[in-house]
Amino acid sequence: MALLPRTARDFASAQYWERFFQQRGPRAFEWYGGYLELCAALHKYVRPRDKVLVVGCGNSELSEQMYDMGYQDIVNVDISEVVINQMRERNAHRRPKMSYLQMDILQMDFQDAQFQVVLDKGTLDAILVDEEEATLERVDRMFAEISRMLQVGGRYLCISLAQAHVVKKVVGYFSREGWMVRVHQVSGSDDGAAKQQFVLPVFVYVMTKFKKIPGSVLQILEICTEEQDKPVRVESAEQLVEAIKERQLYALLRSQLNKNPSASHVSLDLCDADAGKPRYTLHVVDSPSVKASRNNHFAIFIIPQGRETEWLFGTEAGRKQLAASAGFRRLIMVALHRDQHYKGMEGIQAELSGKVMELAPPGLPSQQQVPFLSVGGDIGVRTIQHRDTSAMSGEYLIEDVKGDNMCYFRRLIFLSNRNVVQSEARLLSSAAPRGQKKRKKDKKKQTSGSTEAPPESAGQAIDRSYLCCEHHKAMVAGLALLRNPELLPAAYGQWAATTSGKGCCCLRIPRAEQKQLYPLARARLSVLVIGLGGGSLPLFIHDYFCQSHVEAVEIDPSMLEVATRWFGFSQGDRMKVHISDGLDYVANLAAAAAPVRYNAVMFDVDSKDPTLGMSCPPPAFVEMAFLQKVRTILAPEGVFVVNLVCRDSLLKDSVMATLKEVFPLLYARRIEGEVNEILFCQPHPEGKLAAPELVEMGRTLERTLRRPGRAWDSSYILSDMLKAVEIV
Structure with a gap:
């Protein structure tokens, strides 16, 4: 037997409701929850002495429960004669002061200003089923009747699912009338028995009637969610709709997690209630393969500040790996946002405990202690060193963050794409951010967050020997493909013997290996790099290929200033x-x-348009006509290196085909855990090398670069960079 309408329009039909209550009988039908769910809001706005009109009462027990709690001056109306007769019979003796009247709420037989409260539980939602003209006219008539019957200072309490078109109509009508509109989320409305009928949370609109002032257009709009002690003022109906939508999406997310926990990997933002800006991003990751025990159902992992872009924390695959290795059935990973301040792990735990527990998996044992985890037990350090705006790149900032093993890294972030590190460099161990030193002296008052450092921090030393970005390491490794005899210095054997051990160019090399060793580090390379950023890539080539001449092209003059001031970049003869x-x-x-003619041309330039399927390089840089120009300026046995970031598979196939038409010899090297793919392009296919040859050339190049007096990071192995290279 169908007790719910086939279409939403049936809700507005008197015949439907007559049929509904005849079929249902006297059993109560509680839309949007009962008295226990609603009493907190009702007690705020309904006084025991108030005269209350309940419109569209149906056979709900809400009026009866309010009567029993002392609210005895209640009049109930409904369009259905069947339900009115049922309710009169049910309450005639037990609640003699409460009345039930059959009445159309669009035209009621009450005097003006007769009530202090009008209570509506789902009736407006049943009438406002669409935005057609006839429907909106019916709602206007309903609102006009409610307005007529309420005294000045009276309240219209409307319990609703708060669909966007309903909120807009309510705000539009009552704001024009000069009323105050406040929206409450019903506490726990998306829990318990209520969610068996409705996934979405329930809200109460509280419209307070003020005396209308001619010519006044002042809107008073407020929202009060279940976590907030006091209402928050919003500026427009659109902001109110957006705030409600966030709560609804959160409820849908919880429903999704509960219905299908084994396939869950969802993310959401939690915003600062006052500023409205994201404060936490939550990633919910389930690991069905983890065997359940009493203590491994659920945990919360705090991602250290500044490390949210790392593969382990910033990608779905990385988060799955971390969740599985942590050994919990459900792990919530929490990222902390810039421009927010956090009072250590205990402060974060106090803020998040209530909200994250709502995302606990079904079956979590009662009174279960849920652990908060992090790397090394702290929440990390992020210090904003500089913030500015570029006319070409928009807002950007320079920040220092703490990585593993107490290393600090400096980053350039474009706020238009705040989850991507544009440039990164490691700070020398003696150059810990000065913005942190003072806080370490007073641990009792320590807070962590995005702090602004003093201007002198710009002078901190950059470790120029270290390439932070994996794609930069691969791009440098690609220079091992250069085999032009013109690059070899004359009388190589004599040079190797006379310069070894001087800390300038090369390690001491046995004569038996001299003919095999490729002295590229000593070669007179000419390299063109399109895209400067922080300058790490051109700086590394300049420093380690000690006779190279490097030119960088940058479209944004602000980036040259950033690289020079903050990343240790400098220009010179080479x-x-x-x-x-x-x-x-x-x-x-x-x-x-x-x-x-350049021995190497490198593209490490990103697009300013985040909507493109290919963010690096911009599409114009890989068009046929332009690639022909690149080939013109490339030496015959030179190498053209492209950092390709393309998420559109069809577009990527097209780019690869165009590149191969211009450069017949094409190698590709995927960057593990990232979208980046490094392409090495050469004009002549006869120079093709097998994988073992590439690896050996990388090993040889590294031996020439690792020389006395010059730091080299042991994690950077050129031959490993070339092991995964494939010929396209």
């Missing part, structure tokens, strides 16, 4: 930066009567 559009710069070089 390092030049050109402020220009890379497209124009290459085109002008190619059009010259005698084009400059």
Whole structure:
């Protein structure tokens, strides 16, 4: 037997409700919860002495329960004669002061200003089923009747699921009338028995009637969620709708987790109630393969500040790996946001405990202690060193963060894409962020967050020997493909014997290996890098290929200032930066009567348009006509290196086909855990090398670069970078 309507419009039909209550009988039908769920809101706005009108009462027990709690001046109306007769019979003796009347709420037989409260539980939702003109006219008539019967200072309490079109209609009508509109989320409305009928949370609109002032357009709009002690003022109906929508999405997320926990991997933001900005991002990860025990149902992992972009924390695959290794059936990973301050692990736990427990898996034992975890037990350090705006790149900031083993890293972040590290460099161990030193002296008052450091922090030393980005390491490794005899210095054997041990160019090399060793580090390389960023890539080539000449092209003049001031970059005889559009710069070089020829051309330039399927390089840089210009300025046995970031598989296939048409020899190297793919392109296919040859060339190049007096990070192994290279 169908007790729910086939279409939403049936809710507005008197015939439907007559049929509904005849079929259902005297058993109560509680839309949107009963007295226990609603009493907290009712007690705020309904006084025992108030005269209350309940519109569309149905056979709900809410009026009866209110009567028994002392609210005895209650009049109930409904369009259904069947239900009115049922309710009169049920309450005639037990509740003699309460009345039930059959009445159409669009035209009621009450005097003006007769009531202090009008209570509506689901009736407005049943009428406002669409936004057609006839429906909106019916709602206007309903609101006009409610307004007429309420005294000034009276309240219209409307219990609703708060669909967007309903909220807009309520706000629009009563704001024009000069009323105050406040929206409460019903505490626990998306829990218990209520959620068996409705996944979405229940809200109460409280419209307070003020005396209308002619010409006044003041809107008073407020929202009070279940976590908040006091209402928060919002500026517009759109903001109110958005705030409600966030609560509804949260309830849907919880429902999704409970219905299908084995397939769950969802994320959501929790915002600062006052500022409205994201404060925490929660990633919910389930590990069905973990065997359940009493103590491994649920845990919360706090991602240290500044490390949310790392593969382990910033990708779905990484988070799954971490959750499985942690050994919990459900792990909530919490990322902390910039421009927010946190009072240590205990403060975060106090803030989050109530909210994250709502995301606990079904079957969590009662009174279960849920652990809060982190790396090393702390929440990390993030210090904002500088913040500015570029005319081309928008807002950006320079921040220092603490990584593993107490190392600190400096990062350039564009706030238009705040989850991507644009450039990164390691700080020398003696250059810990000065913004943190003072806090360490007073642990009792220590707070962690995005702190602004003093200007002198710009002078902290950058470790120029370390490439933070895996794709930069792979791009450097690609220089091992250079085999042009013109790059070899004359009388190599004599050079190796006379310069070894001087801390300048090369390790001491046995004569038996001299003919095999490839002295590229001593070669007179000319390298063109499109895209400067923090300058780490061109700086590394300049420092380690000690006779190289490096030119970098950067379209944004602000980035040259950033690289120089914050990332240890400097220009000199062998390092030049050109402020220009890379497209124009290459085109002008190619059009010259005698084009400059580079041994290596590198593209490490990103797109300013985040909506493109390919974010690096911009599409114009891989069009056929432009690639022909790149080939013109590339030496015959040179190498063209491209950092490709493309999430659109069809677009990527097209780019690869175009590249291969211009550069017949094409190698590809995927960066593990990232979208990046490094492409090594050469003009002549006859120079193709097998994988073992590539690895050996990488090993040889590394031996020439690792020389006395020059730091080298042991984690950087060029031959490993070339092991995974594939010929396309």
